[in-house]
Amino acid sequence: MNTLMINGHWLTGEGEWLVSRNPADNRVLWKKRAADDRQAALAVEAARAAQSGWAQRPLMERVACLRRFAELLRQHQKSLAHVIELETGKASTECVAEVDAMVNKVRISLEAFQTRTGEWRHGEQALQHRPLGVVLVLGPFNFPGHLPNGQIVPALLAGNTVVFKPSEETPWVAEQTALLWQAAGLPKGVFNLIQGDSEVGEALCQQPIDGVFFTGSSTAGMQLHLQLAGRPEVLLAMEMGGNNPLIVDRNVPVDQAVELIVQSAFATSGQRCTCARRLILLDDGHHTQALLKALVEASRRLTLRPLINMAARNRLLGAQAHLRSLGGHTLLPMHTGGGHSSTLSPGLLDMTVPYQRGDEIPDEEWFGPLLQVYRVADMKAALALANATRFGLAAGLISQDALAQQRFRQEIRAGVVSINTPTAGASSELPFGGVGASGNHRAGAWYTADYCAWPQATRFGTTPRFGTTLGRRIRQAG
Ligand code: NAD
Numbered sequence: 001m002n003t004l005m006i007n008g009h010w011l012t013g014e015g016e017w018l019v020s021r022n023p024a025d026n027r028v029l030w031k032k033r034a035a036d037d038r039q040a041a042l043a044v045e046a047a048r049a050a051q052s053g054w055a056q057r058p059l060m061e062r063v064a065c066l067r068r069f070a071e072l073l074r075q076h077q078k079s080l081a082h083v084i085e086l087e088t089g090k091a092s093t094e095c096v097a098e099v100d101a102m103v104n105k106v107r108i109s110l111e112a113f114q115t116r117t118g119e120w121r122h123g124e125q126a127l128q129h130r131p132l133g134v135v136l137v138l139g140p141f142n143f144p145g146h147l148p149n150g151q152i153v154p155a156l157l158a159g160n161t162v163v164f165k166p167s168e169e170t171p172w173v174a175e176q177t178a179l180l181w182q183a184a185g186l187p188k189g190v191f192n193l194i195q196g197d198s199e200v201g202e203a204l205c206q207q208p209i210d211g212v213f214f215t216g217s218s219t220a221g222m223q224l225h226l227q228l229a230g231r232p233e234v235l236l237a238m239e240m241g242g243n244n245p246l247i248v249d250r251n252v253p254v255d256q257a258v259e260l261i262v263q264s265a266f267a268t269s270g271q272r273c274t275c276a277r278r279l280i281l282l283d284d285g286h287h288t289q290a291l292l293k294a295l296v297e298a299s300r301r302l303t304l305r306p307l308i309n310m311a312a313r314n315r316l317l318g319a320q321a322h323l324r325s326l327g328g329h330t331l332l333p334m335h336t337g338g339g340h341s342s343t344l345s346p347g348l349l350d351m352t353v354p355y356q357r358g359d360e361i362p363d364e365e366w367f368g369p370l371l372q373v374y375r376v377a378d379m380k381a382a383l384a385l386a387n388a389t390r391f392g393l394a395a396g397l398i399s400q401d402a403l404a405q406q407r408f409r410q411e412i413r414a415g416v417v418s419i420n421t422p423t424a425g426a427s428s429e430l431p432f433g434g435v436g437a438s439g440n441h442r443a444g445a446w447y448t449a450d451y452c453a454w455p456q457a458t459r460f461g462t463t464p465r466f467g468t469t470l471g472r473r474i475r476q477a478g
Contacts, residue, residue: 018030065184091305110157112154248281323351
């Protein structure tokens, strides 16, 4: 029943029971005990003890460990992808691609590390980057391998040691990943795994850590920010959700637009932080009606997959009911798959009437396959509506007009912008992050290197000559 990896040893948790279920049939997949506060503290202690030794190893030794890990991921791709599929309910092709992304992260992180945080000396001035120390990585459920890995790999590369607390929904994926880290030959204490829910996460935050790299909901991120208030020495990097707009210009070919909208809104059953939540159509009369008709048909045909759990499914159904009660017109209702599965079909709600009436529509991220539709008169109105959110993660435009594209890039307030490509997706070779309630200006992906290390600037003076006051003081001290 070993659950936790602390200082290179697998230990039984001494906290609450933690249960992971298959969202497709609600069967128990994994049931073990979480960590208690003492074990959370032990993991941080182990990471602290290992940190300076790890940072002082030559870079190529750290890189060699990471490459061994990438090789092990390749070897175990099928089995790890299968565990991701069982725990999250995602399609198997997506899970195989997730492990691929984990493998590629090692190469990309090394390139980013060298590009963004290099070392140089020019004459009397020099720059180097130093690791933060001990960092806590808090992972979400939707990409339980790839997203924490995107923090762990660059953190280790820069010389930090890591305490990883995965999502309480996906402990098994984390356990399998930790076994591969161990097999890659990381020294004891460099990577530690602590299992548990948000309370265990909170207990870890109270420890003497140097950084928290959080990926999760905006609500949890706000709590985390409060928990760390008054501790400026702890670097907090937050990747959170969004209420992402997707604008569709006039005269775009219906088939192409529908394909992009469906991929933007319903990839991974809408459980991606970059999924479009609000579809904003520049109203074009018959053309808009044709587009909506084709969108309803295409959405209806999608293969249904489960959401992460019943609670998530019920939250989405509650959101649908609430938006309807505000006057939303149902274009396609979400319905459940029945039985013990948390499956939910895509839903489309036209919110134009309550929006035009000036009614307040909640600015929330509903993390599932529910897309709100708004019809507006022109691009000015579309951009105003797109930006009328406290979030600022992803935004998309479908338009063949170069001027509209340029205006969109200039005016949209979002960190991840997609033009004529689905919003749901991102490049590891670009920075990734949001503004407003979506993040705190610590963009990840290519820029993760930036917050894994701090810059140290050095100025060299001329060697003090003996006989000068400073030289005498140095000789006396020596
Ligand atoms: P979540 O916020 O429920 O949990 C994320 C992690 O934080 C979990 O490990 C959880 O246990 C921990 N946690 C929660 N509250 C905590 C607290 N107060 N102190 C310490 N730890 C705490 O998120 P989730 O449901 O697993 O993931 C879905 C959310 O993540 C969505 O909102 C989605 O938009 C967001 N997300 C964002 C990105 C991004 O890069 N911007 C990527 C993926 C997912």
